[in-house]
Each structure stands twice: as C-alpha cells, then as structure tokens.
Amino acid sequence: MLVAVSGGSDSKGLLLALSQAIEASGKTDFSLAACTVDHALRAGSAAEAEAVACFCARLGITHIVKPWDGEKPTAGIQAAAREKRYQLLAAAADELGATCIVTGHTLDDQRETILMRSERGQGPGAAGMAADVLYDRRFWVLRPFLGLRRADVRAFLAAEGVGWFDDPSNANMHFERVRTRKHLAETGAEAATTWDAASRARSSVKAAEWLRLHARVHENLVVSIAETAVGTCADIDCRRALLTMAGVVGGRTHPLAADTAERVMAFLERSELGRLTAGRVVFDRRGTGLYLYREARDLPFLTLGPGEASIWDGRFAVRNVGNGLVKVGVRDDRGLQQQRLIAAGVPPGVARRASLSAPHVVSTDDNCVANADVEPRICPYDTFLPGFDLIMADMIAGLFGRQPYVRSPVHDLLTEMER
Numbered sequence: 001m002l003v004a005v006s007g008g009s010d011s012k013g014l015l016l017a018l019s020q021a022i023e024a025s026g027k028t029d030f031s032l033a034a035c036t037v038d039h040a041l042r043a044g045s046a047a048e049a050e051a052v053a054c055f056c057a058r059l060g061i062t063h064i065v066k067p068w069d070g071e072k073p074t075a076g077i078q079a080a081a082r083e084k085r086y087q088l089l090a091a092a093a094d095e096l097g098a099t100c101i102v103t104g105h106t107l108d109d110q111r112e113t114i115l116m117r118s119e120r121g122q123g124p125g126a127a128g129m130a131a132d133v134l135y136d137r138r139f140w141v142l143r144p145f146l147g148l149r150r151a152d153v154r155a156f157l158a159a160e161g162v163g164w165f166d167d168p169s170n171a172n173m174h175f176e177r178v179r180t181r182k183h184l185a186e187t188g189a190e191a192a193t194t195w196d197a198a199s200r201a202r203s204s205v206k207a208a209e210w211l212r213l214h215a216r217v218h219e220n221l222v223v224s225i226a227e228t229a230v231g232t233c234a235d236i237d238c239r240r241a242l243l244t245m246a247g248v249v250g251g252r253t254h255p256l257a258a259d260t261a262e263r264v265m266a267f268l269e270r271s272e273l274g275r276l277t278a279g280r281v282v283f284d285r286r287g288t289g290l291y292l293y294r295e296a297r298d299l300p301f302l303t304l305g306p307g308e309a310s311i312w313d314g315r316f317a318v319r320n321v322g323n324g325l326v327k328v329g330v331r332d333d334r335g336l337q338q339q340r341l342i343a344a345g346v347p348p349g350v351a352r353r354a355s356l357s358a359p360h361v362v363s364t365d366d367n368c369v370a371n372a373d374v375e376p377r378i379c380p381y382d383t384f385l386p387g388f389d390l391i392m393a394d395m396i397a398g399l400f401g402r403q404p405y406v407r408s409p410v411h412d413l414l415t416e417m418e419r
C-alpha cells in the first residue's frame with residue numbers, strides 16, 4: 001500500500017495507524033511505502049517533505065518525494081495541484097510496485113465536500129466522497145479514515161508524541177474549502193450529514209439495470225434509449241443513468257449543471273419530437289426513441305508522433321502505432337460512418353448528424369499509412385471512478401465494448417453496499 005503523506009495530521013496519523021495495525025496483526029502479506037508530493041508552491045515545502053522522510057525512516061518505511069517540476073498555472077492552482085498530485089502518486093505506486101494508494105481523508109473533509117457540492121446546486125445530500133476511488137483505470141485509492149473525525153486522529157498522534165504540519169493554505173479564506181470549513185465549525189450545518197454511500201451504490205445498481213434494458217450504443221457515437229423507457233427518465237436513478245450517458249457522449253468529466261439538467265428533463269417530459277442541445281450533446285427525440293450524440297461543433301484537431309498517445313475530444317483515447325505522424329480530426333463528408341450507423345438501425349437523420357462528430361485519423365505523410373488505436377473513453381469515470389458507481393460504470397463500459405474496470409484489491413462493492 002502506498003500511503004500518500006502530506007505531513008499534515010490526517011495522513012501522518014494514517015501512516016502510523018496502518019504501520020501499527022500491520023505489526024499487531026503479524027501478517028506478512030501487507031507492506032507499506034509512502035510518498036510525499038512536493039508541489040513547490042511555497043517556501044519550505046521541500047523541508048516539510050524531508051521531515052516526512054525522517055518520520056518514515058524512524059518507522060522503517062520506504063519513502064519517496066515526488067516534486068512538481070515545471071510551469072504552474074496562475075488560475076485554478078488547487079485543481080491543477082490535485083491533478084498533478086494524483087499523477088505523481090500513481091507514478092510512485094508504479095515505481096514501488098504498490099497495489100493501491102491510501103489517503104488520509106477524514107469525516108471533516110467529507111462534510112466539507114458534501115456542503116460545497118450542495119451549495120453548487122447539486123441539491124441536499126449531494127454526493128460525498130467514496131471510501132474507494134479508481135484512479136486512471138489503474139489504481140484504487142482507498143480512504144480508510146473517511147468515517148473518523150480529525151480531532152480523534154490528532155488525539156491519537158498527540159498520545160503517540162508525534163507532531164504534524166499545519167498547511168498555511170488551510171487558513172487562506174480565498175479557497176472555497178477553507179471558507180466551508182470555517183462555516184461548518186461555526187454552525188455545525190446539518191446538510192452535510194445526509195450523505196449515505198450505500199444508498200448511492202444501490203441507486204447506481206438500478207441505473208445500471210435501466211441502461212442494460214433500454215440503452216444501446218451504436219458505433220461508439222450514438223446512444224439510443226427505447227421510446228418506452230424515455231417516460232421513466234424522471235425517476236432519480238434513471239435520470240442519473242441518462243445524464244451519465246450524456247457525459248460520456250459529450251466527453252465531459254463533470255455532470256451537467258443543475259439548471260441545464262432541469263432543462264433536459266423538462267424537454268423530455270414534454271414528449272414532443274425535436275432536438276435540444278446541452279453539455280455538447282444533442283438530445284434528439286424521434287418516434288422510435290431518444291438519441292444522444294455529440295454536437296458537431298468545436299471539435300478538436302490532434303497531431304501525434306509515432307508511439308504518442310492522447311485524448312481526442314474527451315471521447316476517444318488515440319495511440320499512434322504507426323511510424324509516421326497522424327492527425328485526428330473530423331471529415332466533411334459523412335461517408336462510410338453514416339452508412340454504418342444506418343446499418344446499425346439508427347434513423348438516417350440521426351446518422352447524418354452524428355457521423356459529423358466521428359474521429360477521423362489520417363496520416364500527414366504521403367509515404368506512411370495512418371495507423372492508430374482508437375478506444376472509446378468513459379469520460380465521467382476514466383480518471384476518477386467512485387466505488388459506489390462501479391456497477392453502473394461497468395455497464396456503460398460494456399455497452400461501449402470495453403472490459404470491466406479493475407477490481408479493488410481490498411473489498412468490492414458489496415461490502416460498500418452492506419455498510
């Protein structure tokens with residue numbers, strides 16, 4: 001297990017607790033390593049990482065520091081730091097041969113997350129963090145302290161005579177999380193306790209079943225929902241299934257904003273034939289059902305050298321497996337793709353529009369044959385997949401012709417649902 005240790009109380013407490021638990025169990029099939037990401041965003045961060053290294057050395061645990069080198073963005077620094085942190089933690093897990101990554105998130109972090117999400121319009125009881133999250137389709141990130149209060153972790157460390165750093169950015173009221181923490185401390189706001197991972201997991205199971213019965217994917221470009229099922233979309237679980245599918249079709253990581261989602265649902269409730277565009281996705285209501293496809297606007301171009309891989313439009317992972325440059329874009333004539341969609345049973349009007357957003361790979365070198373692997377992405381889940389959505393994510397992956405996601409090495413969804 002690779003423990004992500006920032007030097008703060010939560011992750012130091014986690015490392016110490018895990019080390020003591022493994023020792024007490026006498027088991028030899030668990031071992032620990034630790035990693036500190038040095039974001040190099042303020043003076044002293046390297047010294048803090050060094051202090052974590054000393055702490056780990058005292059415990060006899062291998063520790064590495066991963067620095068964030070290079071240019072830092074001026075806006076959205078917290079989100080960029082988070083993205084980089086997980087990339088570096090996964091690189092460390094690869095290097096050290098870890099099977100999973102463990103972080104020190106606590107119940108206090110959970111309550112802040114829930115409050116922030118509900119204030120962003122995701123409604124009361126909006127999703128909290130999962131106790132296990134699959135990162136980049138490769139590493140499960142486990143959060144064993146998610147049910148514990150920070151004060152208890154600190155009491156444990158104090159009893160063990162271990163100190164910790166207080167990150168000065170935790171006092172910076174410029175950050176939403178810091179303002180939320182202060183608000184919770186002052187008011188003890190109750191909205192933050194209505195989250196329940198087990199009911200979310202059950203909802204995802206129902207959503208998966210609805211997709212299994214009613215959704216089909218054509219050429220990885222068009223999702224169709226049977227006409228008989230469109231009327232059930234207002235149900236909370238079916239709505240989640242539909243909007244997640246829209247995220248896949250639109251190549252979007254984040255769910256639709258609450259007001260946009262309401263606009264989509266109102267359109268479906270009217271039961272009128274026609275089209276509505278939201279979140280880069282066309283919702284095309286026909287007599288035979290509802291069809292979802294990417295709107296043919298703002299589609300990117302990508303150039304890849306031999307051996308290079310990248311993501312095109314959030315929807316496809318492309319790897320150049322040839323020996324020349326390849327360019328990925330769209331073509332003006334609809335040609336073959338439109339024919340394939342029609343052959344798959346998609347109405348010609350839908351096939352015509354949807355084929356305009358299909359990826360088209362060409363070689364930029366006349367002497368080379370364009371040779372690229374193109375795999376559909378499940379954008380809402382391919383970077384972070386919360387454990388409680390695993391069954392729905394597997395269903396969607398299957399509909400797009402992909403293998404199921406890898407299983408957690410510690411426990412599976414059933415355990416999550418039984419909590």
Ligand SMILES: Nc1ncnc2c1ncn2[C@@H]1O[C@H](COP(=O)(O)OP(=O)(O)OP(=O)(O)O)[C@@H](O)[C@H]1O
Nearest residue numbers: 004005006010011035036037038082102103104105
């Ligand atoms: N610099 C770091 N190096 C290693 N691990 C870190 C670092 N910063 C945070 N972590 C890990 O992430 C956990 C949560 O930290 P923190 O609350 O600061 O992150 P967050 O950004 O709120 O969470 P998330 O990672 O979900 O976005 C820590 O307990 C620790 O395990």
